Amino acid sequence: MGHFYLKDGTPFYEVPYAGKRQGTRSATITDAKKVNAYPSVTTIIDSAAKPALTNWIVEQNILSALTNPKITKDMPIKEIMSLIKADAREQSIAAADEGTAIHDAIEAYFKEDYVPMKYQATVKAVVDLLEEKCGEQDWEAERWFACNDGYGGKIDLISPHWVIDFKTKDGDLSDVKGWDEHLMQLCAYDKGTSYDAVHPWRRKANVMVSRTEPGRVAWVEWNDFEEHDRAWNMFTSLLNYWHEQKRYFPHK
Numbered sequence: 001m002g003h004f005y006l007k008d009g010t011p012f013y014e015v016p017y018a019g020k021r022q023g024t025r026s027a028t029i030t031d032a033k034k035v036n037a038y039p040s041v042t043t044i045i046d047s048a049a050k051p052a053l054t055n056w057i058v059e060q061n062i063l064s065a066l067t068n069p070k071i072t073k074d075m076p077i078k079e080i081m082s083l084i085k086a087d088a089r090e091q092s093i094a095a096a097d098e099g100t101a102i103h104d105a106i107e108a109y110f111k112e113d114y115v116p117m118k119y120q121a122t123v124k125a126v127v128d129l130l131e132e133k134c135g136e137q138d139w140e141a142e143r144w145f146a147c148n149d150g151y152g153g154k155i156d157l158i159s160p161h162w163v164i165d166f167k168t169k170d171g172d173l174s175d176v177k178g179w180d181e182h183l184m185q186l187c188a189y190d191k192g193t194s195y196d197a198v199h200p201w202r203r204k205a206n207v208m209v210s211r212t213e214p215g216r217v218a219w220v221e222w223n224d225f226e227e228h229d230r231a232w233n234m235f236t237s238l239l240n241y242w243h244e245q246k247r248y249f250p251h252k
Contacts, residue, residue: 002043004032005152007250009144012037029246036250038146039242041153041188045181047238047245052179060088098211099168103156106166106209110141110157121215126166126207129217133205134162147192150251151239155189163190163202168209173218176208183222183231184238191232201228 004012004027014024015031032039064087065071071080105119106126115123130137137159146152157164163186169176186204203221210216222228243249 002029002046003027003040004029004037004043005040005144005146005154006035006037007146009146009152011144011154029248032250033248038150038152038250041151041185041192041235044151044188044235044239044242045184047242048181048234050179050181057088057092060091061085064088064091095168095170095211102168102209102211103166106156107141110139119214122209122217125215125217126209129207129219130157130164133219133221134159134164134203137162143193145189145193148251149192149236149239150243150249151188151192153189153192155193158189158193158202161202163204164207165189166207166209168211170212171210172213173208173210173216176218176220178206178220178222180231180234182206182220183227184235186222187228187232188235201225204228 006012012027012032012035015027016024027037029039031037061084064084065080068083068087070083075083101116102119102122105115105123107113108115109123109127130139139157139159140155141157143155143158144152145155155163156166165182165186167182183204186206187201190202190204205219205221208218208220
């Protein structure tokens with residue numbers, strides 16, 4: 001499905017149902033074409049395979065197969081498969097919902113709103129880590145943008161010197177590492193908001209946040225600026241691929 005942004009950066013996530021039906025639904029590319037909306041950075045990156053995510057999904061299905069109490073020996077294979085898929089899907093939705101709640105709590109802190117008690121330890125750990133690594137910054141949380149290259153996005157945290165994206169995962173984060181898609185996302189955010197030919201890159205980092213261990217966070221900084229160039233080239237290749245695949249060029 002994906003997310004879209006209008007040319008002024010305003011999110012274009014939902015549209016009203018047609019006819020007399022009340023409410024809204026997620027915007028599709030057909031809807032985006034009607035208003036010339038740009039695809040999001042994550043929509044573009046999703047054009048490429050994500051081995052780590054794929055492995056996690058496979059693991060969830062395996063765990064469901066091994067632990068689902070509804071499965072019996074004499075149950076038809078198709079029914080077993082349906083149960084496994086449904087259970088694994090529930091786990092994925094629960095993980096995504098918890099990740100969204102953590103992002104919302106961090107955003108609330110930076111916008112001086114109420115942070116739920118459940119997430120206060122996690123938010124404090126994130127803030128302390130940012131102060132340690134970045135020093136005092138003029139942070140802007142959840143900044144929307146769209147750029148003339150034909151994409152838009154919403155940035156978790158940005159300053160004149162840094163671009164930060166939060167990633168949530170289970171566990172104690174002892175084996176945490178960054179992936180190509182993480183740096184592609186950060187570079188696309190950086191280029192999409194401002195580009196200075198003399199100082200072409202802000203500093204970039206992912207703050208990894210545990211969904212299962214409150215207050216556990218980890219830092220992944222992308223220090224190699226040659227890698228920034230490589231990541232940007234990969235992103236623009238996917239961007240061109242997406243525009244050609246969809247036959248949709250809102251920036252031209």
